[in-house]
Amino acid sequence: MEWKNREGYPDNFLWGAATSSFQIEGATTADGKGLSVIDVMEKKADITDFSVASDHYHHMEEDVALMAELGLKIYRFSIAWTRIFPEGNGEINQKGVDFYNRLIDTLKKYDIEPLVTMYHFDYPQALVEQYGGWISRQSIDDYHSYAAFLFKTFGDRVKYWLTINEQDHVIRFSSRLGITEGSYIEKMWLGYQANHHMCVATARVIETFHRLGMKGKIGPAVSYSWIHPSSSNPADVLASKDAALIKNNYLLDLHCKGIYSKAFWKYLEERNYTPKINEGDMELIRQNPPTMIGVNYYYSETAEAFSANDKHPIGYHKETPLPTAEAGIFKIIKNPQLPATDWGWEIDPAGLRLTLRELYERYEIPLIITENGIGAYDKLEAGDVVQDDYRIDYLQKHIQQIQLAMNEGAEVFGYCAWSFMDLVSARNGMQKRYGFVYINREEFDLKDLRRIKKKSFNWYKEVIRSNGEKVWKN
Ligand code: BGP
DSSP states (O other): OOOSOOOOOOTTOEEEEEOOHHHHOOOTTGGGOOOBHHHHHHHHHOSSOTTTTTOHHHHHHHHHHHHHHHTOSEEEEEOOHHHHOTTSSSSOOHHHHHHHHHHHHHHHHTTOEEEEESOSSOOBHHHHHHHOGGGSTHHHHHHHHHHHHHHHHHTTTOOEEEEEEOHHHHHHSGGGGTOOSSOHHHHHHHHHHHHHHHHHHHHHHHHHHHHTTOOSEEEEEEEOOOEEESSSOHHHHHHHHHHHIIIIIHHHIIIIIOOOOHHHHHHHHHTTOOOOOOTTHHHHHHHOOOSOEEEEOOOOEEEEEEOOOSSSOTTOBOSOSSOSEETTEEEEEOOTTSOBOTTOOBOOHHHHHHHHHHHHHHHOOOEEEEEOOOOBOOOOBTTTBOOOHHHHHHHHHHHHHHHHHHHTTOOEEEEEEEOSBOOOBTTTBTTSBOOSEEEOOOSSOOTTOOEEEOHHHHHHHHHHHTTTGGGGOO
């Protein structure tokens, strides 16, 4: 719809930016930290010097001062489980606890609300070695003990908690579960078992959150790409709906409604992916829905129908990290209407508006955008200048669409751009930069790790100062 009148952002809207521990902290083995599955994986991949990342561990005060200069109201970061429990369970590492206490206190000093992700891909490697990690039910207890410790230790200052980041990605990238062997089908089945355990674990953690009388909000951070049909052919429309179910909606149906929808369960059955569900699991999940949903949105996708045939029977898939095709359901194709980033992610601000409306209409739970941004090959020019106009353009158009979705009834209470500073991309090393702050290093040449404000830094500062009005002006 187009509107004659536009309502502004509410005064208490939480303008923010996000990062995650393994992507910025570095210091992967400092002060007693244990190894995570990501540490092990990145070491093998060897595409960047990951052990230093943006060296936030040693620049924390300087980085938070820059956040304050930017005017952030909220900062999303994750706690590295293995800094707190190096083995995933058992002994606590006080130095890890001290680091996050310092970070939270520094944020509070500047009146920046901490938004804590408890687990952002960096699962303790030791738990994989002890019992297979998330594929064992034991994982539920260990995640719960870790989360309860965080509530008791930091809950006096932290109001907003994200349980698990992008659970769907964790199960589809089997290396993030610590699984290195097995066929695609075996890995998918294990993934859905892990997925079930994560849902039960999340519900237990939310139950404890309420039992401890914690103030604030809690919920998962999900990745969501809006899925358009490739044409008005009803077969393509059905393909887009089914793709949305399998890639996105199944997970929030579980977290928010406590159900495996009928179509999704049949999908799992036909592929032999069905997880083992214990008595009481679904009831526990149903009784403990999240009180907020974190939305990570970068791009939309476009699906067309993909009929099963002899060559591609039902269950066929390409061996790609995320499903881009499943015979008998859908195939993701390029959308000729949309521009794309250097990595082929299709830029679609209206897709974010559609996502927010869809999620709020489906679940009626308050939303916060926990990631949104553009990865690019930024160039540092003479005089410490980074002219990232493409980033300003991307963020401006997305922030406009959020406001429109809110005008149309979606309850959104905050926005965290990805990312506050340059960090190691989850898949593409340091060359793919996202931040408002440039970190002066290359993949292996660590240079001086100097912090440099990009053009987008000053622009976003003005967005926050004007409570969003800036995005409607050039
Ligand atoms: C999300 C992750 C982030 C971040 C982002 C961008 O999936 O939650 O950690 O990395 O995607 O992805 P990438 O770094 O692969 O460009």
